[in-house]
Amino acid sequence: MADTSTRSVERALLLLGAVCERGTVSLAEAARDAGLSASTALRLLRTLESTGFVRRDGAGGYRAGLRVVQLGAQALSSESLVSLAEGALDRLVGLTGESAYLSVPSHDGHGVYLAVREGTHSVRHASWVGRSIPLEGTAVGAVLSGATPSTGYVVVRDGVEADVTAIAAPVRAGGRIAAALSVVVPSYRIREDESAGIGMHVAREAAAILPVTSATPEGESA
Amino acid sequence: MADTSTRSVERALLLLGAVCERGTVSLAEAARDAGLSASTALRLLRTLESTGFVRRDGAGGYRAGLRVVQLGAQALSSESLVSLAEGALDRLVGLTGESAYLSVPSHDGHGVYLAVREGTHSVRHASWVGRSIPLEGTAVGAVLSGATPSTGYVVVRDGVEADVTAIAAPVRAGGRIAAALSVVVPSYRIREDESAGIGMHVAREAAAILPVTSATPEGESA
DNA sequence: ATTTGTATTTCACTTATTGAAACTCCATTT
DNA sequence: AAATGGAGTTTCAATAAGTGAAATACAAAT
CATH class of the missing domain: 3.30.450.40 (GAF domain)
Incomplete structure (x- = not known):
């Protein structure tokens, strides 16, 4: 068993948490919160974005995406x-x-x-x-x-x-x-x-x- | 820009979606749903588990974790x-x-x-x-x-x-x-x-x- | 006892991720 | 106007990290 854990995934989930908690974050803030370099954070946030877990508002800030709402509602109702x-x-x-x-x-x-x-x-x-x-x-x-x-x-x-x-x-x-x-x-x-x-x-x-x-x-x- | 997307993260999110939609899934089902090999799915699900996005029930099945509920509720209320x-x-x-x-x-x-x-x-x-x-x-x-x-x-x-x-x-x-x-x-x-x-x-x-x-x-x- | 299906571990291969650096914008400051 | 600093973004070489086939372990079904 051990520490079988996938780093990039862990990091992406960290970012997702940071985004959701703060409501709206800039790339730099999110990266700092998660302890990542800006380029890594950008890449991971893009992945989260393309899957609907995160979206960008007009000003370029990141906020929770609708997939989060959707899965959350499903999970809660179950x-x-x-x-x-x-x-x-x-x-x-x-x-x-x-x-x-x-x-x-x-x-x-x-x-x-x-x-x-x-x-x-x-x-x-x-x-x-x-x-x-x-x-x-x-x-x-x-x-x-x-x-x-x-x-x-x-x-x-x-x-x-x-x-x-x-x-x-x-x-x-x-x-x-x-x-x-x-x-x-x-x-x-x-x-x-x-x-x-x-x-x-x-x-x-x-x-x-x-x-x-x-x-x-x-x-x-x- | 292009397809800057992190494969393992994409796959993990796919799995998360599969788990949430089905309510409760076995490793094999989740892997099939997401089109992954069992070993990869297992590794990713473990990562999701250790971060609270997924949890296991008594029988070993995977179901949505509380982090999902939590982030979802936050996102919806914002x-x-x-x-x-x-x-x-x-x-x-x-x-x-x-x-x-x-x-x-x-x-x-x-x-x-x-x-x-x-x-x-x-x-x-x-x-x-x-x-x-x-x-x-x-x-x-x-x-x-x-x-x-x-x-x-x-x-x-x-x-x-x-x-x-x-x-x-x-x-x-x-x-x-x-x-x-x-x-x-x-x-x-x-x-x-x-x-x-x-x-x-x-x-x-x-x-x-x-x-x-x-x-x-x-x-x-x- | 044998078969079948699932969960889990191992491991060699190498692919896919990484972060520093470079560059571009833009807003502020000098 | 030029200079400064900060944020977002792209590139790229190094290699750390993720991958899946196969082996193993278990359990249930025949």
């Missing part, structure tokens, strides 16, 4: 977890008025929000599908790494983001932890004892997302 | 056209009860639905964001290639999809055509004279999406 979790998200928002999220582990120490329901309070936590979140020091991270205490939920006050408290619980698929369900609250609005109450709701909803099957996990997430 | 068109889509659905779409040209003779509003009739056209549509023989295609007659809209009955009639009009950004706005109706439900009425509405809404500026197009779409 995540049945998202549809399974919709009821739970809605109920949590209804119950608490706070924003609720479904997240899964992504790569290198991060997770992603796969589904989002915004809260109803006018001051509320706001994020978006696709948002990348660190696993270290977050409630979602604790849950996804299996560090959920016996209470069934994790509360992290003022973790990565200041002034917000996150309450998360694991969505289990057979043996594995497939995802985390969480509610995020402006810290000023919540007392210790309240977080416990919400925690129990989150834990209950999370537990109910996947049918309790004694069968093999197997097809796991998705 | 398309300001989508939010600008929301009102128009809503009004068209309200007026006609039929499904309404915003589409833009993608690559090689195809377009993509960037935004969708489902109609309210129980028998209605249904599609999804990211859906790829041919430009040949479709109302959207005619509009995007600038073939809109002076009436301001295009009607295509039973074009690519049988039994449906599409009515489309161009969204202009300065000089360019940035997108197409369309309504898609089951053909049995619409008479000639009705399509003209809807056409005028579509054309009016499409024209109003972007502020009429005499300034340079420039930043165009997005």
